[in-house]
Amino acid sequence: MSDSARMTLPFEKPGAKHDLEEGTRFTPRFDSDGLIGCITLDANDGAILMFAFMNEEALRLTLETGIAHYWSRSRQSLWRKGDTSGQTQTVVEIRTDCDQDVLVLKVNPGGDGGACHTGRRSCFYRQVVTDAQGVHLVIDDA
Amino acid sequence: MSDSARMTLPFEKPGAKHDLEEGTRFTPRFDSDGLIGCITLDANDGAILMFAFMNEEALRLTLETGIAHYWSRSRQSLWRKGDTSGQTQTVVEIRTDCDQDVLVLKVNPGGDGGACHTGRRSCFYRQVVTDAQGVHLVIDDA
Numbered sequence: 001m002s003d004s005a006r007m008t009l010p011f012e013k014p015g016a017k018h019d020l021e022e023g024t025r026f027t028p029r030f031d032s033d034g035l036i037g038c039i040t041l042d043a044n045d046g047a048i049l050m051f052a053f054m055n056e057e058a059l060r061l062t063l064e065t066g067i068a069h070y071w072s073r074s075r076q077s078l079w080r081k082g083d084t085s086g087q088t089q090t091v092v093e094i095r096t097d098c099d100q101d102v103l104v105l106k107v108n109p110g111g112d113g114g115a116c117h118t119g120r121r122s123c124f125y126r127q128v129v130t131d132a133q134g135v136h137l138v139i140d141d142a
Numbered sequence: 143m144s145d146s147a148r149m150t151l152p153f154e155k156p157g158a159k160h161d162l163e164e165g166t167r168f169t170p171r172f173d174s175d176g177l178i179g180c181i182t183l184d185a186n187d188g189a190i191l192m193f194a195f196m197n198e199e200a201l202r203l204t205l206e207t208g209i210a211h212y213w214s215r216s217r218q219s220l221w222r223k224g225d226t227s228g229q230t231q232t233v234v235e236i237r238t239d240c241d242q243d244v245l246v247l248k249v250n251p252g253g254d255g256g257a258c259h260t261g262r263r264s265c266f267y268r269q270v271v272t273d274a275q276g277v278h279l280v281i282d283d284a
Contacts, residue, residue: 021260024279026270039181039190046188048181051244063270063277096279097265098258102193104266116240118163123239124246128168128205135205137166137238 010056014100021098029101030056035071036103040115043092043106049115050123054103066091068107086111152198156242163240171243172198177213178245182257185234185248191257192265196245208233210249228253 014020014027030036035053042049054062058069058078068089072079082088089107096103109115116123125141156162156169172178177195184191196204200211200220210231214221224230231249238245251257258265267283 022281024281026277026279037179037193039193041190048183048190048246051179051181051239063272094270095266096268096270097193098260098262098267102265103270104190118240120240123244124237125240126238128236128238128245130205135168137168139164139166 010060020100026096027100028059028096028103029099031101035073036101038070038103038105040068040089040105040107042113042121043108046106047122048124049107049109049121059103062091062094062105068105081115082110085114085117087114089115152202162242168238169242170201170238170245171241173243177215178243180212180245180247182210182231182247182249184255184263185250188248189264190266191249191251191263201245204233204236204247210247223257224252227256227259229256231257 012025012027014029015023015025019025020027028036034055036059038052038054040049040052041047052070053073054069055071058071061069068081068091070079070081088110090110091105091107093106094103114121116125120141122141125139126137127140129136129138154167154169156171157165157167161167162169170178176197178201179193180196181193182191183189194212195215196211197213200213203211210223210233212221212223230252232252233247233249235248236245256263258267262283264283267281268279269282271278271280
């Protein structure tokens, strides 16, 4: 996809509300830090693996290569998922929401199929539970 | 759940890395604007309905009432989903991620079952497609 992806980059500026919500122009809205949130799902079963951010370059590289790239806020650096862990994510589908300020990536996870740096498949391995002890977390990574 | 939820509010401060990632204390990390991102799923089939933000009060009210509350950045106000649209969201499960700065809500959507202000079930009704015309959006809200 690289040649045609490059044709329209850098990304166009967002238009008015109707164009943004109903149009066919992809005009991602980066926040004041230049980032857009990204929800990453396993394309095989739709499970939520992780939530991370992309800057413009990470999104451009993701579109051009078909491999998920993110922006690490803690390290302040571009991050091709899997370079260290082997958990490379091959993109199957990308979606955006009504106001184009969030992305959903459906991916085929490589390596051991995990996404979380703790070694688990998904970052969302804990439930928030309210009971007689108050509000606390219960690990549930089945 | 209201009495026990109130027992531990306001939320405790995040601890060190191991406690944050492996512990059972719920210590949500709000960003510099006092917000935490929330991915909302339909509990019936796991479909992603929307992405929105909560401030501390919205999260507290969600825990206390079992009904999803959010913070509207555009209106700068607390927002009980469904007050206008009838699309009230009854919370079935809440999860958080490894570093406790994102939430996943699984909900039973009320009203017509929709979540998006455009009238659609999900806000993620468009695919980002790359082809000979470049990168553009295709509506796919089946």
